[in-house]
Structures are given as structure tokens and as C-alpha cells.
Amino acid sequence: MKTTNPRDGFWNIPNSLTVFRIVLVPVMVVLLWDDPSQEELRVAWIIFVGAMLTDIVDGWLARRWGLTSPAGAYLDPLADKLMVTTTLVMMCELGWVAGWLVALLICRELAITGLRGIASQEGMILKAGTMGKAKTSYQGAAIGFFLWGWDPLGTQLHLTGLVLLYFATFFSLASGAEYIVSFFKQGATKIKRDD
Secondary structure (H helix, E strand, O other): OOOOOOOOOOOOHHHHHHHHHHHHHHHHHHHOOOOOOHHHHHHHHHHHHHHHHHHHHHHHHHHHOOOOOHHHHHHHHHHHHHHHHHHHHHHHHOOOOOHHHHHHHHHHHHHHHHHHHHHHHOOOOOOOOHHHHHHHHHHHHHHHHHHOOOOOOHHHHHHHHHHHHHHHHHHHHHHHHHHHHHHHHHHHHHHHHHO
């Protein structure tokens, strides 16, 4: 009798962790809705940090166990973007972050996601560079500081989060430019090859 491995198929452990992160996005909206209490901020912080950690873990497990798939490759960054952008929007609603900053970060994400989709259809791969990884690290740390709002040092922590978010914005725009340059370089090389 054939036994099934719980790590086979779509509902393997890495994909399940990714889907769980997506399911937690509306929970973040509820927790950060209309002047959250200290308890709600604690839970939001735990969820956000947990989501960032499982983002690392599910990718590592997928590669280690040979469970990489097109669905996983699509859902993993989507889960990360949904969690980060939703939290940023809620922080904007609470008056913690300027709207133009959040709009800039979201527009960059949408533009690069679209560019990656076009690149994929053209047979090109746009890999994340060091600037993109720095953006992710600064952005995650910034949001973590903002959500740690129940501490007596709450105001100073928000200021630290804001400074880190400005760093994240710089790296976000710089990495966006890096993606665009890579896209056009690969496109030019592809055109020469086809000729």
C-alpha cells in the first residue's frame, strides 16, 4: 500500500505556512483598527514577527525538501507583500506614518511585481539583489518598532521605526531602479541573441 508523504502536493508544510500568513492579514486589520489597545498591539507584533520568521522558514524548507513549485514561488512573496502593505496602510490610518510614504512603498511593490511578471513571460529572471534584501530587513524592523507600542518608550520606538522606514524607502527605490536596469539589460541581450 502506497503511503503519502505529508510534505507532498500543494498542502505541504512550506505552502501551508505561506497560506497561514495570508490568512493572518485580515486579523492584522482588525487588531490595528481604530486606536488599538496595548494587548492588541502585543498580538499584532507577535503576528507580524511570526510572519516574517515563517517567511524565512517556509522558503528554506521548500528548498531543503525539494518542494519548490510555481504556486509556492508566487504565493510566498505575495504573502509577504500582503502582510507588510496591510500593516503599513493601517499604520497610516492610525497617523503613525505619512500617507505619501506608504503610497510610495506600495507603488514600488506594484511596479516591480508587474515588471517581474513581464520578465517572466519574456523568459527573463529578475533576482533580488542586496538592495532589495536591505529594503526587506529595514522595512520589517521598522514595522516591528512601530508595533512595539505598549512599552513606556513607545514614542522613541516610533521615532526609531520612522527612521528605519526612511532607510527602507531609500533601499526600496534604489532596488527598484536596480530591477529596471536589470530588466532592460536582459532585454537588450535577448534582442541581440534573437537577431
